[in-house]
Amino acid sequence: MAGKRPAPGSDGRPLSFIERKRREQLIEATIALVAEHGYAATSLARIAQAAGITKGAVLYHFPSKDAVVAAARTHVLDALVADVGAAVDAAPPGARPAAYVRRMVGYLTEHPDHARTLIEVLISGGRPDPAARREPFAALLQAAREARGLPPAADPRTPAVIAGGAIDAIVDARLQDPAYDSAAAAEALVTMLESTFLRT
Missing domain, CATH: 1.10.357 (Tetracycline Repressor; domain 2)
Incomplete structure (x- = not known):
């Protein structure tokens, strides 16, 4: 069974322009959600929704909510x-x-x-x-x-x-x-x- 694909940049390669922009978007969405709803109420699903992407796409960039x-x-x-x-x-x-x-x-x-x-x-x-x-x-x-x-x-x-x-x-x-x-x-x-x- 194939292992999980490493998060962008975790394998040593530089992030592409699109990957950098997506990560920035996810970080900004997370800041807004944590500020408004608190840490406990900020889930990966909520981050994904705020960024307009799927939860799987969030996990492509970050391995967990804590990350x-x-x-x-x-x-x-x-x-x-x-x-x-x-x-x-x-x-x-x-x-x-x-x-x-x-x-x-x-x-x-x-x-x-x-x-x-x-x-x-x-x-x-x-x-x-x-x-x-x-x-x-x-x-x-x-x-x-x-x-x-x-x-x-x-x-x-x-x-x-x-x-x-x-x-x-x-x-x-x-x-x-x-x-x-x-x-x-x-x-x-x-x-x-x-x-x-x-x-x-």
Whole structure:
């Protein structure tokens, strides 16, 4: 009996243009479905229906629901990291923590489907390593202190943890209430960081 055909790209060959576009379509459909209905209610059949193809066609590109959801999560994270990274890189070192806070809040409120997808994946057990988020921001805070001529902080992880929790809370408040002024909340967080951590 013949084995199952490997997913496109899994056998080492590059994806064709059509395969890349189909995968992108499936990822976008998955993001929209997870954001609207949650992880548990997003099935392969539902993904197929949203993409206008058969369930078998979905399985040609991804071996399981978890695989397509993982690809959607990676897509969302890559887009978030690229966007926030560009904003941080464009700022001078002393202003990079503020750029990070503003852009994290800005991106996630501008892309609520991405924010909801990340939340759903976390709830369903896809928790990333917290240090992967905390440590880069702690390094930005330390570099900002250095750029301002301040001595190194004993442990910049604490303000990084506090800021990460505040960003999550701001984005969640905006998701719950679209009238909530998340930009003003981001500015309040920047002011708090400036007054408590980035001054003598």
